Amino acid sequence: MEPQRKRWKGSPCDTDSWIAYPVLSDEQSQDVELIEAFAAPILNKKETSRLVRELNGLYPLNELPHLKRVRACKKEGSPHPLEVLVCLTSDSPDVKVASINTLLPSDRVRCDGLGEPFVVKVPARLPLTRPQFELASKHWPTSFHEDKHVTVALRGELFNPAQKAAMQMYMMAALNAAKAGKDMGMEAVGAVIVNPVMERIIAVGHDCRGEHPLHHAVMVCIDLVAQSQGGGCYSFDRYPACQILSPASDTPHCKPDTEASSQPYICTGYDLYVTREPCVMCAMALVHSRVSRVFYGMASADGALGTKFKIHSQRDLNHRFEVYRGILSKHCDDLNIA
Numbered sequence: 001m002e003p004q005r006k007r008w009k010g011s012p013c014d015t016d017s018w019i020a021y022p023v024l025s026d027e028q029s030q031d032v033e034l035i036e037a038f039a040a041p042i043l044n045k046k047e048t049s050r051l052v053r054e055l056n057g058l059y060p061l062n063e064l065p066h067l068k069r070v071r072a073c074k075k076e077g078s079p080h081p082l083e084v085l086v087c088l089t090s091d092s093p094d095v096k097v098a099s100i101n102t103l104l105p106s107d108r109v110r111c112d113g114l115g116e117p118f119v120v121k122v123p124a125r126l127p128l129t130r131p132q133f134e135l136a137s138k139h140w141p142t143s144f145h146e147d148k149h150v151t152v153a154l155r156g157e158l159f160n161p162a163q164k165a166a167m168q169m170y171m172m173a174a175l176n177a178a179k180a181g182k183d184m185g186m187e188a189v190g191a192v193i194v195n196p197v198m199e200r201i202i203a204v205g206h207d208c209r210g211e212h213p214l215h216h217a218v219m220v221c222i223d224l225v226a227q228s229q230g231g232g233c234y235s236f237d238r239y240p241a242c243q244i245l246s247p248a249s250d251t252p253h254c255k256p257d258t259e260a261s262s263q264p265y266i267c268t269g270y271d272l273y274v275t276r277e278p279c280v281m282c283a284m285a286l287v288h289s290r291v292s293r294v295f296y297g298m299a300s301a302d303g304a305l306g307t308k309f310k311i312h313s314q315r316d317l318n319h320r321f322e323v324y325r326g327i328l329s330k331h332c333d334d335l336n337i338a
């Protein structure tokens, strides 16, 4: 069969002209929250393990297991090499002028070997990404279980040139569909659904709201994929650019859905490329169709995959997927220029 890439003609452009960035969950993308704590210099290094043991007994910091109890002293030329976290300021709300004796009852922690306390800001949560970890560590050392995939993705380096070339080809197909829809008076939004293992476009669609208010480009594409599997409910015959490009039998799913049944389900293992960030309805349809990844070009004010909501990362939904933004962003942006 003729390679699909020959069917798509678009203005040539450089894969270096855009970067795909991941759209992470709120927890992964939020700022580092800090809370106040008392720390104190360890004057006698040999007392460190005893002090840590006794402080852990008195102030266990159970809610903050990510915090290291001891850090190397940051000040240059400091006479003491280590500092220890004594407690959160909220652990001793009655202490107005903190001294080591007011913070530590003498029968629980032997204070010899500890200097006078001072207030520090410490990270309130376990960092989830390298940028969060680097910011948090400036305040107080913390543990971090790095997800290398996320780290590389945040640097915009997850996809190699060959992968970017394929991604660009798919987005070009979505752009061509958007233009075809626009020529018929529709909103300029186009989408394609791709089997990334077979490197084939399954279905291509554009906004068809002239016919039906719910026929957004993503909904059109999902319906076309369902049609390719013997389902679907709409006819897009009036829109020649909306079509199934690969029959279901030609495009085996790469990952069977193991959640509810062993049968592949609509978009299991498939990627969606869409010129504009999907709305809530389309994002929920993508959840239900079990899409694997979504790539979009430009953000949208009502977008549900990063701008207004992050539906792809909702823990209380039964399916989550990766989202990347910025694919051919300039071309996608230009769609709305008359």
Ligand SMILES: [Zn+2]
Pocket: 216, 217, 218, 278, 279, 280, 281, 282, 283
């Ligand atoms: Zn929509």
